[in-house]
Structures are given as structure tokens and as C-alpha cells.
Amino acid sequence: MNIQISKMTLDDFYQIKDVLISDFDDFWNVNTLEQELTNENSNYLVAKIENQIVGFAGIKSVLDEADIMNIVTKKDKRNLGIGSALLEKLLNVAKEKEIKKITLEVNESNISAIHLYKNFGFKEISIRENYYNKTDNALIMQLSLI
Ligand SMILES: CC(C)(COP(=O)(O)OP(=O)(O)OC[C@H]1O[C@@H](n2cnc3c(N)ncnc32)[C@H](O)[C@@H]1OP(=O)(O)O)[C@@H](O)C(=O)NCCC(=O)NCCS
Numbered sequence: 001m002n003i004q005i006s007k008m009t010l011d012d013f014y015q016i017k018d019v020l021i022s023d024f025d026d027f028w029n030v031n032t033l034e035q036e037l038t039n040e041n042s043n044y045l046v047a048k049i050e051n052q053i054v055g056f057a058g059i060k061s062v063l064d065e066a067d068i069m070n071i072v073t074k075k076d077k078r079n080l081g082i083g084s085a086l087l088e089k090l091l092n093v094a095k096e097k098e099i100k101k102i103t104l105e106v107n108e109s110n111i112s113a114i115h116l117y118k119n120f121g122f123k124e125i126s127i128r129e130n131y132y133n134k135t136d137n138a139l140i141m142q143l144s145l146i
Pocket of ligand 1: 071074077080084107111112
């Protein structure tokens with residue numbers, strides 16, 4: 001399986017806009033994502049297989065720190081290495097931008113995402129109680145790139 005990773009464009013976004021919630025995940029604020037793609041502090045990547053979009057991921061940077069804003073694989077393409085391919089390239093983009101620290105928050109019940117982040121060396125640095133829907137805790141994870 002040949003996963004192609006490239007910079008995500010607005011054209012890519014328009015291709016998946018109508019299926020973001022059904023085919024990728026149900027938490028999207030579509031307008032926020034569109035704004036992210038035109039924000040000069042954001043860097044988004046898209047994963048394609050045979051020219052079909054199967055995932056995307058993005059960071060937002062401030063000076064030498066960045067947050068992972070999104071990483072998602074199309075529902076019917078999970079566990080095929082697409083999330084790992086996206087994260088690997090995203091970390092390369094961060095290094096090119098001389099980012100020193102990369103942080104993210106993840107629902108503590110999101111086992112597959114936590115597994116993915118730990119594979120790349122992210123460590124849990126804190127927990128935000130009842131952060132999601134006032135019930136689920138958020139883990140804050142961080143990776144030092146220096
Ligand atoms: C998190 C997500 C992006 C991972 O994408 P993916 O394309 O499935 O990732 P990969 O195929 O590279 O697999 C990632 C790792 O998770 C592991 N994994 C998947 N499901 C798992 C589970 N239920 N329990 C433990 N590990 C699991 C895989 O085995 C793999 O680990 P390995 O490489 O050591 O075998 C995907 O599940 C997703 O889109 N989730 C919904 C959006 C989301 O929650 N994003 C994160 C927000 S913080």
C-alpha cells in the first residue's frame with residue numbers, strides 16, 4: 001500500500017468537507033478547519049492512497065513550540081499505518097521549522113491515539129480532569145525535539 005503524504009491544500013479540504021463528520025470523525029468544526037488551513041502559523045499534511053484522501057494532520061506553531069491540532073485517519077482505513085505516516089512527516093515539518101517542543105491533548109479513553117503518540121516518544125506531562133463533555137479526562141502529552 002502506497003501512502004502519499006503532501007501539504008494539505010484548500011482543494012483537498014473541499015474534496016472531503018462534506019464527509020468529514022461521517023467518514024473521518026464526528027467532532028469537526030468545518031469552518032475552524034478551513035481557517036486553520038489558511039493560517040500562516042499552521043502546517044497541515046494530507047495522506048492519499050491512489051489519489052484518495054485517507055487522512056490528514058496539522059500543527060500550529062508559536063515561536064519554537066507547536067501543538068498538534070488534528071490527526072485523523074478515515075474510519076475504514078485505520079490501523080494500516082496512515083496515522084503513523086502522517087505523524088512521522090509532521091514531526092519532520094516541525095523539526096524543519098526548528099520547533100523544540102510539541103504538545104497535544106488527547107482523551108484518556110482514546111487508546112489508539114495514545115498508543116500512536118507513545119510510539120513516537122510522546123510522554124504524559126499532565127492531566128486535565130473532566131475536560132471532555134465534563135466527564136472524560138484529557139491527557140496532555142509532549143515530545144521534545146532537541
Ligand atoms: C488515532 C488515529 C489517527 C490513528 O490512526 P491510524 O491510521 O489507525 O494509525 P496507525 O495505523 O499508524 O496505528 C497507530 C497505532 O495504534 C495501535 N492501535 C490501534 N488501535 C488500538 C487499540 N484499540 N489499542 C491499542 N493500540 C491500538 C496500532 O496497532 C498502531 O500501533 P503499532 O504501530 O505499534 O502497531 C485514528 O485512530 C483516528 O483517526 N482516530 C480518530 C481521531 C482521533 O482520535 N485523533 C486523535 C485526536 S487526539
